[in-house]
Amino acid sequence: MTSLDIDPSDILVRYNVKLEKAMTPEDAAAELYPKDELYRQIAVAIFDGEEDDVIEGLEKAIAAGKNPIALIDDALMVGMKVVTDLYDQGTIFLPNVMMSADAMLDGIEFCKSQSDETPVSKGKVVCHVAEGDVHDIGKTIVAALLRANGYEVVDLGRDVPVDEVIAAVKAEKPLMLTGTALMTTTMYAFKAVNDRLLEAGLNVPFACGGGAVNQDFVSTYELGIYGEEAADAPKIADKILAGSSISALKEEFHKH
Amino acid sequence: MAINRYTKMAYDSADDMVFGKCKHPVKAGLGLEIGGGYTTPEVNYAPRPEAGASKEKLVKEYQRITTDIMNRMVQVGFPAVVLETEHVEQMTNNPTWGGEVAHAQKTIMEEFHDEYGIKCALRHTPGDIREDRDFLGLRGDKFNVLMESFEEVAANGADLLSIETMGGKEVFDHAILRNDVPGMLYAIGCLGTMDMDFIWQEITSVAKKHGVVSAGDTDCSEANTAMFIGGGLLDKNLAHTLAIVARAISAPRSLAAYEAGAIGPGKDCGYENTIVKAISGVPISQEGKSSTCAHSDVMGNLVMQCCDLWSNESVEYHAEFGGTSVQCWSESLAYDCALMNTATATGQEKTLRDLFMLSDKYRDPQGYVLAYDNAYRVGEAIVKDGNDIYLRAKNAAIKSVEIMEEGIAGKLELTKFEKGALADAKAALMALTDDQDTFMSDCMTKYKEEVKVFLPENYGL
CATH class of the missing domain: 3.40.50.280 (Cobalamin-binding domain)
Incomplete structure (x- = not known):
């Protein structure tokens, strides 16, 4: 086996290590969650990509009198925006977005099933x-x-x-x-x-x-x-x- | 034809592996011996998009490409070359098209061989067309068309038969976007290997019938998907620690071709090939710094370490300042090979191998695990349970995690994110059963539910 070895810093730079942000994704997300506890619980579940927790949070919010269709924009999309903002900033990676999107879509379907209204998308x-x-x-x-x-x-x-x-x-x-x-x-x-x-x-x-x-x-x-x-x-x-x-x-x- | 699993290493130690030499060299084409003591450029190319409009245009395009490459090789005095034609879909879906292209190319290569004595061989790689719009159809009607394509190219001049199979990809695409390591293991290690067992016995039969070489495969459809999604150091789409776990799992999948009768050279884009060579002793093609025309990677020198063919992956045929693109890239590859062959001729091949390896070893966790000394250890983990396609893939994944953990304790720098993904992967792997039947059964239930396009019958399940 080779006895050769090197100090890699002489020949390459791990820019990703050098530039990594000090804040953890969870800490960064915590700063962006909505203040309302009902919405916050749903947003956290979206960030975590936990479908069951999303539904549970929506059930609680609906039981507390929130409009199911309004919850799409007020909670699900707010939680998803936390995820996409952190992705755009390079704090979290694509698989987190995919898992959160799965959870969000389940949440949207649940909201639609709880209402006769039709949600309006951005386009x-x-x-x-x-x-x-x-x-x-x-x-x-x-x-x-x-x-x-x-x-x-x-x-x-x-x-x-x-x-x-x-x-x-x-x-x-x-x-x-x-x-x-x-x-x-x-x-x-x-x-x-x-x-x-x-x-x-x-x-x-x-x-x-x-x-x-x-x-x-x-x-x-x-x-x-x-x-x-x-x-x-x-x-x-x-x-x-x-x-x-x-x-x-x-x-x-x-x-x- | 039987499947003969590898349960021991071809080499006694990693240090025995070098470029240009392998345990089981392959004679092919017009005077070539691949892995017989020298490296050879393998030039890859794609026709200009408009050339796909008709068979005549395609044949003409490949004639131009072949003539250009052969001309440049003799103009600069290179002794050998391999050409690889990766089919555009029309050539595989219409098997006679592929056959006519092979015949046209080989005719030109024979003329150059006769006139100049240049050693050369032609690899044809039909596209894996075994799917329709909605589902993979690995054993359906398209399989028959694919085998017809192999028959046509083998009968008309192709010396080396290869393919980049898609088995397991439907589950893999779902798993890789969700950090799902057990899903990756099931897709690549189990489903992929089962499909490899199936198709490579058939390809080997065709090769034997026509007296040509059943060459080899690559896990391009999965491990390279992971590598490309992973991207560069600053990309944020996949932890590179996960990409290399997928790569480690892909080694036993690519190995399955040789267990089903293929003899090499393995396909260029199989970055897992150093592991495969360590286990099987077959010659391998590799690509890296000279395939930047097709894609970036983070180990462009390192992958030259044990190559027998040195490839540019693919370049579209067009004009450059220095000639046509295939002339420029073939010349570049051939100079690399000349350097490697000079090292061999002067007894310096292990030094050059180690320089290639060390220049990238710490650049990224992918290169770290694929450095030939570590790749050899992944190979040992595979053959330890070589007869169990699940366990050997799981072993490869776990060994790659261990190697990265050792690296972190040394000179391999990782981000917190990469370390976190590695820890999650390790936890997922350690929670898995050692029993193949239990794993397969659990995964069947889970992925039939989660992946709408997963059809177990594609794998004889």
């Missing part, structure tokens, strides 16, 4: 994986992050024919369409989707990313906005809600 987004491509973990992450940020997601799944994408956009009238692909050969379907949307007069922003997809390619079609990371998807949606045009979105999110 609707249609998500799909390119025709010919079955690699869908990127789309799964995008959909979860969008839901975690309060958007209603219409998930068309993977290997989605162009016709089906166009039909869904016509039917759902989303504020944004997302497309993910792993392979260079399948991403060409995005161009076809773009052309068919334009033909139909549907000028919906079309956020694309994943695997071999790159900014140069997405820049070649009018509706395309390149998302380098899954976490860009809710940020793009937020900008659309705030009134950004497609050209402004390209300007902001095309970083290279």
